[in-house]
Amino acid sequence: MTYELPDLPYDYDALEPSIDARIMELHHDKHHQSYVDGANSALEQLESMRESGDFGDVKGVERNLAFNLSGHVNHTVFWRNMSPDGGGEPGGEFADAIEADFGSFDGFKSHFSAAAMNAEGSGWGMLLYDHVGDGMIVAAAENHQNQTPQGTTPLLVLDVWEHAYYLQYENNRGEYIDNFWDVVDWDDVAQRYDDCQGRTIQ
Numbered sequence: 001m002t003y004e005l006p007d008l009p010y011d012y013d014a015l016e017p018s019i020d021a022r023i024m025e026l027h028h029d030k031h032h033q034s035y036v037d038g039a040n041s042a043l044e045q046l047e048s049m050r051e052s053g054d055f056g057d058v059k060g061v062e063r064n065l066a067f068n069l070s071g072h073v074n075h076t077v078f079w080r081n082m083s084p085d086g087g088g089e090p091g092g093e094f095a096d097a098i099e100a101d102f103g104s105f106d107g108f109k110s111h112f113s114a115a116a117m118n119a120e121g122s123g124w125g126m127l128l129y130d131h132v133g134d135g136m137i138v139a140a141a142e143n144h145q146n147q148t149p150q151g152t153t154p155l156l157v158l159d160v161w162e163h164a165y166y167l168q169y170e171n172n173r174g175e176y177i178d179n180f181w182d183v184v185d186w187d188d189v190a191q192r193y194d195d196c197q198g199r200t201i202q
Contacts, residue, residue, distance in 0.1 A: 001043065003069070005036050006076055014084040018179040020168050031163050032075040035144075038068030070144035074124055077154045077192075083185035094190035101136045108138070112156070113177050115140040122161040125177070127189070128152035129196040136193070151201050155192045156184065 008028055013021035042065035049055050089105050090098060102108035108127075116125025119140040126139045132151050141148045158180055165176040 003036050003039050003072055005033050006079065008079055010084055015082055015183050018183045019082075019165070023163075023165065023167050026167075027159075027164055028075075028079065031161075032072070035068045035071030035075065039065060039072050042068060066145050067143060070141075070148075074126075074141075074144050074154065074157050074159070078157050078159055080188050081156050081185055082180075082183045083188070084183070086183040086185040087181065088186070090186040090190055092190070094186070094193050097136065097193060102138075109181065111138045112158075116158045116160050116177050117174055119160050124160060125158040126154055127156035129155055129193065131196070131199055131201045134200050153192070153196050153199075155196070156189045 005028075008024070011021075012024040012028075015024065042061050045061045046058070046065070049058060049061070089095065095105065098105050098108050102111060112125050112127060115138050119125060120142055122143055123146075124141040124144065126141055126148065128137050128139055128149065129135075130137050130149065130152050136155065137149070137152070139148055139152075158177065160173055160177070165173065169176040
């Protein structure tokens with residue numbers, strides 16, 4: 001089993017002015033690739049450990065796998081969550097689900113933005129499907145994996161590592177978050193929500 005870098009579903013400059021082309025090129029081709037490489041390296045090391053029977057560094061390698069694989073998963077969702085035709089508000093049954101779980105779309109949007117804004121250091125704002133509670137929750141992740149509840153599937157994620165915005169927004173994370181809403185692909189998010197329906201953990 002190996003992981004591969006997915007292609008971007010649009011050109012580097014497709015999300016401008018919200019996210020400029022140079023950021024997208026570096027973010028996808030360099031940063032995301034590094035997480036793919038790190039996850040594959042960890043898998044190779046674990047295979048060698050199983051073959052040799054020497055698990056002396058298993059804790060560190062498993063930690064590296066969790067970090068890099070979570071980075072790969074989050075970025076894979078992130079690219080698909082955005083579109084040059086995005087923005088606005090969701091509609092249909094997904095809009096109803098947002099209102100049921102968060103009270104209103106504005107309430108959800110404010111909650112998600114606050115979670116992303118207050119992620120300490122490097123991290124993510126995340127809308128997750130909670131398979132235990134059979135509904136949606138908002139969470140923040142430190143790095144890619146810390147503080148993210150188990151038993152959840154990412155529906156909408158926002159990378160707030162500095163490499164995701166610093167070349168364009170410098171230290172103004174808030175402006176970057178505000179402009180992210182202009183490129184959110186609600187059809188993608190709604191499809192992810194639909195795919196989670198009924199997949200509860202008992």
